Amino acid sequence: MKQKTVTSVLSLIFICFLSVIVAPHAHAEQTSDSAQNDVGYHIYAVLPENQIGDKDSFFNLRMIPGQKQTIEFVIANTSPKDLKFKIELNQAYTNNQGFIDYSEDNKTYNLKDKFKIDKIASCTKEVTVPKQSIKKIPIQISMPAEAFKGEILSGIKVTKVSEEQTGISNQYGYILGLRLTEHDDELKREVQLKKITPAVSFGKTSVVVELLNPQMESYGKLDYKVEIKDDKSGKIVKTKSYKELQMAPNSLYKFAIDWDGEKLIPGDYRMKLTINDKKSNQWMFDKHFAITSKEADEVNEVVIDKTDLLNMKILIIILIVIVILLLIFWKLKKSNKSKA
Numbered sequence: 001m002k003q004k005t006v007t008s009v010l011s012l013i014f015i016c017f018l019s020v021i022v023a024p025h026a027h028a029e030q031t032s033d034s035a036q037n038d039v040g041y042h043i044y045a046v047l048p049e050n051q052i053g054d055k056d057s058f059f060n061l062r063m064i065p066g067q068k069q070t071i072e073f074v075i076a077n078t079s080p081k082d083l084k085f086k087i088e089l090n091q092a093y094t095n096n097q098g099f100i101d102y103s104e105d106n107k108t109y110n111l112k113d114k115f116k117i118d119k120i121a122s123c124t125k126e127v128t129v130p131k132q133s134i135k136k137i138p139i140q141i142s143m144p145a146e147a148f149k150g151e152i153l154s155g156i157k158v159t160k161v162s163e164e165q166t167g168i169s170n171q172y173g174y175i176l177g178l179r180l181t182e183h184d185d186e187l188k189r190e191v192q193l194k195k196i197t198p199a200v201s202f203g204k205t206s207v208v209v210e211l212l213n214p215q216m217e218s219y220g221k222l223d224y225k226v227e228i229k230d231d232k233s234g235k236i237v238k239t240k241s242y243k244e245l246q247m248a249p250n251s252l253y254k255f256a257i258d259w260d261g262e263k264l265i266p267g268d269y270r271m272k273l274t275i276n277d278k279k280s281n282q283w284m285f286d287k288h289f290a291i292t293s294k295e296a297d298e299v300n301e302v303v304i305d306k307t308d309l310l311n312m313k314i315l316i317i318i319l320i321v322i323v324i325l326l327l328i329f330w331k332l333k334k335s336n337k338s339k340a
Helices: 002-036 293-339
Strands: 041-046 059-062 068-077 083-091 126-129 133-142 152-160 173-181 192-201 204-213 219-230 236-247 251-258 267-276 282-291
Touching: 041 152, 041 173, 059 068, 068 126, 126 133, 192 251, 192 282, 192 293, 204 219, 204 236, 204 267, 204 293, 219 251, 236 251
Parallel strands: 059 173
Antiparallel strands: 041 068, 068 133, 083 126, 083 152, 152 173, 192 204, 204 251, 219 236, 219 267, 267 282
């Protein structure tokens, strides 16, 4: 009986301990599943005659300088109630994960204003679609008079506006691609290295390499190999490789080299970076850079201190559990002696 009591108490404490560590992750998964089952709408393109991608479901349009055209896409509300939607036209950019993205109004690095999507295309910013119905949304396109090579790449983002006024609410969004070209001529690909700086990236100690695609063309299937050495000793500090990355036209990619949770050490370093694509292009960079004491301290304080604090909290919880177990064991032992 006593053994069962001890086992039950230990099990209860262990479950409570696990709930502190695991519960947030379980809740996040439940929220995700709930979101997937509650979208209630979808969108699709009404493809015009100047669509050049036979198998594409997004807008891939062949245009001419100065051309004006109205295209349409459809919002289908499959839910049992009227829904309000927010509509955005966003220029393509390279996100911090190294992929082409359209989800934010992210400013392009050096694209001329006349080739930016907000100067070329316009549509309503908000619309209500009745329940169990569809609505066609027109987009007015006015191409710049100046001809261009490459592509103008953007996305039509449609987000359901939540009716909740308080608390945390989910937003469900779809993105429909919009690509505009004037011919099939390919541009000579180019990648430029702008600077290297220590930084916090994805909540980790990192060294960030800013890479620029100056061309009006997107790059895909890029493979990266990087080696960083201590410039004085020649000792290899970090080696990393990444595959199948992308770059949007005229975009700056902040390529983060993860320092694997280690502290940044001030000093002089040398980075060798090689980038290859599937079209036999290769870009090689051999760059010296320095991490100052101030820069290292600023990054380490943000990241390492948080990690140490989390570890300390976990250690305190473990110590509390051990103390409780010892107290239970001591009380049971004392009880047994008194009954003997």
